[in-house]
Amino acid sequence: MAWVAGDRLQGGKYTIERELGRGRFGITYLVKNSKSDRLVIKTLNDELLRSFTQQERERLETMFGQEALKLQKCKHKHIVQVVEVFKEGEHWCLVMEYVDGVSLADLRPPILSEQEALGYIKQIGEALIVVHQNGLIHRDVHPGNILLGNRERQSEAVLIDFDLALDFDHILTTSRTKETSDGFTPPELYAKGTIARAYSDIYSLAATLYKLLTGITPVNAVKRKVDGEHLVSPKEFNPQISDRTNQAILTGMKLDPKERSQSMPEWLDSLGLTGETRQPESAGVPNTNLNQEKKINWTAIAAIGTLLSGIAALIVIFKPSPPTSPPSLSPGPSSTKTP
Template identity: 50%
Template sequence: MAWAAGKQLQNGRYTLESVLGQGRFGITYFARDRNNTPVVIKIPNKDALMPEEFDRLQVVFVQEAHKLARCRHPHIVKTGEPFKEDGIWCIPMEYIDGTTLDKRAEKQLPEAEALTYVRQIGAALTEVHRNGFLHRDVRPANIMVRRGKSEAVLIDFGLARAFDHDLTITRTREIATGFAPIELYSRHGDRGAYTDVYALAATLYELLTGVVPTNAADRKAFNAKLSPPKDYNPRISDSVNKAILRGLTLEGENRPQMVDEWLVALGLPTTQETTQTLPSTPNPAGQTWNWATIWTAVGSLAAIIALLVAIPQCQPTQKTPQAPANTSPSGTP
């Protein structure tokens, strides 16, 4: 059950005001700190999972916070120090006043504007990849544009994973149709930076046309046609049209392998050439991260889960009642 408005967290440090979004794995709240500064609080969704799944999710959740802390970039949402409330881990995050690109007023953006956002998110993804992660869920709904500015921010890292370690089995229902490349439909599919290149190309396709590109699974299984974006919007330049189709190449090995390679195909400067320092937003937690304490707690939880898994199967088992399940403009996975 979602926490009620008015609930105070961390001894009154944060006060919840409303639910921004709720997904299968998480709930995102709008809150304010003691200085009345808006902040987002993200928690794992306890009600949507079986108890043993939730315990494991708690571990993954704090790992996500650690991962986000390593990816400091002007176009990546900022996070604060995680804390526990009522036995549930919470991540305070920067509140971004703006609109996600899937809710933009103009369905076909001017090419220059769309390329500005794609270059910024491309720079953010390069930072993610530099830290050894993949995002795997790039799409307009996970990109926020700050109100009154042409600044795009990548807000949702719920499906991000280390390059060499899958934490969960890929489930088709968790894949963003039209934006996910074919390798995400298989648990054992090879993945790399080119996986996010596909999703970013699909995002640009949708920003310029207002149409979601043909699902990769249908293209693979049924030879479904991918119409060039220029078919929907003749104002798209030939070079951008060609670069989008190259980024949407079905097989990963035939796509641009790195984000910068694809940006060059679009005629954009590489992320190294466009590194710029934007005014930094204060850490929502307002203090230095105490990761030693956090990882001690996470390690204890992980050890308990491992012990439970090791209990012999011959012991009596109890069925746990199934809880109801339920994306959010603020980054709820």
């Protein structure tokens, strides 16, 4: 059942303050713990569960619990932190930190400078790398799910509202249309029986960057794919966007997933955001450039040593001789002492 203000969970450990939001799969509540700290609890939508068979309900609950435990392992400062996972009655509950901040969807003015926008995209992109490494896909990245929270006296982007167990939809025959975020959802997530991959989050993050730099929500992926509607280049709306960023956005929003970057590090690198975090060279493979550089350095050192030796020899040759004794009065060549 849905909870209301005043309901207590886990024997009074958490008290419901109010409902924050409701989707097809989940309901999110603002709660207080026994120390009066504000937290967020997410659980499955009871109305949804009632529409399934008992077997489907059990399957969905299991998937939600499994993904909640995976999310708990995603430790990153730009991911909303999971406090704990527990079961209240039949329902799995995910307890998360409460991030009190404005979302990127509510920024005024709505258009950011390229430098500022790329800063937030880098933060969320690095967060998604951790998510993907833990076997999860966010599936609903858009400006409304990125909050700017004040941490360490800085405004930092925090990724929230993971669509846990959304892949349960591939078991059913229903459409995903109700769960999509218009303009930010990739075309493959509209199709029945499709499981999201890393390139799905790349599409959504590229669309988010599009919105941050233009103030315009990109055209719906289905309209592009089915109706042939054209995706206007973001640079046409904002000529100040660099060619590199413009191209990275367009590549990230390719309709065919195979034409996008296949990993988040790859896409971030196309934006010039991960140069310092590239993979080290494979062990056992010599770095010819480094070896050449070392060779040049040793050659230079040897050359300097030779030069110094030559200078020393010249000093010896041209060193003034000490005074000599008066020349002999006897006939014959004069003698000269070697210094």
